[in-house]
Amino acid sequence: MPRGALRMAGTVLVVLLALYAVFLAFVASFNLGNLLVWVLAAALALYRVFYRPVNAWLTGTLPGRVALGVLGLGAALYGALLVFVAVSGHAAPANGSEQALIVLGAGLRGDKPSLVLRCRLDAAYEYAAAHPTVLIVTTGGQGRGETVPEGQAMRDDLIARGIAPERIIAECRSTSTEENFAFARAILLERGLPAESAAYATNAFHCYRAGRYARMAGFAAARAVPAKTPWQSALPCYLREALAVLYYWVFRRVDGGPLQGAVGLMSLQRLFFYKSR
Secondary structure, three states: OOOHHHHHHHHHHHHHHHHHHHHHHHHHOOOOOHHHHHHHHHHHHHHHOOOHHHHHHHHHHHHHHHHHHHHHHHHHHHHHHHHHHHHHOOOEEEOOOOOEEEEEOOOEEEEEEHHHHOOOOOOOOHHHHHHHOOOOEEEEHHHHHHHOHHHHHHHHHHHHHHOOOEEEEEEEEOHHHHHHHHHHHHHHOOOOOOOOOEEEEEEHHHHHHHHHHHHHOOOOOEEEEEEEOOHHHHHHHHHHHHHHHHHHHHHHHOOOOOOOOOOOHHHHHHHHHHOOO
């Protein structure tokens, strides 16, 4: 491809990514994934403007070649991590023997489920309709800008779809995936249900990490009901989840570890988006 065409393609990519970042600012709550889209757009824009001196330094100097190698290796590893996140979401699907289904929260727009949460509710409804004896626990506290707790809005949504109200319990205090499972487990134990085995509904990109947190909370045989990811949110969701998985592998949690101060954006919902209890 001629260099002129490559430069034009690069310009178009930068413009589209910048427009997408602006779009996310209006349709989604701010989080690390959205920030990564902004950072990616800014990095590509700077490279598009200064590509000549940048290329000269990367290919013509020893430090530049070292930096290029590190960047290439990092990009390859990050790409492999993204593939792992995409594939692992379908590795341990629910088999229908579970007595409880835990639906993980994902934010509201007022009292309406976000696009990501809508997909989780779609998957939860299909599973609940196919297994009419399963008890459902909808989880999530009330965030800034939300008029009701996530757990309550999710319960209302499933009832409106035809699921019997007595089958659904709303957990309305949790502010993280870890708390989703811990508080849901307490509810199940209070009802005398075995807490070792349960299904959990979340987007496929989130299933791997959610499964690990489920086991940490005491669900020894937790299995996933993977939901789709809306195309509008796919890029930030996967970019963020890849880093969250890496952070989990190192520290075994997202809301702790020695780098928490540097990666606090990974749990901004706890700091800024949830009301004090």
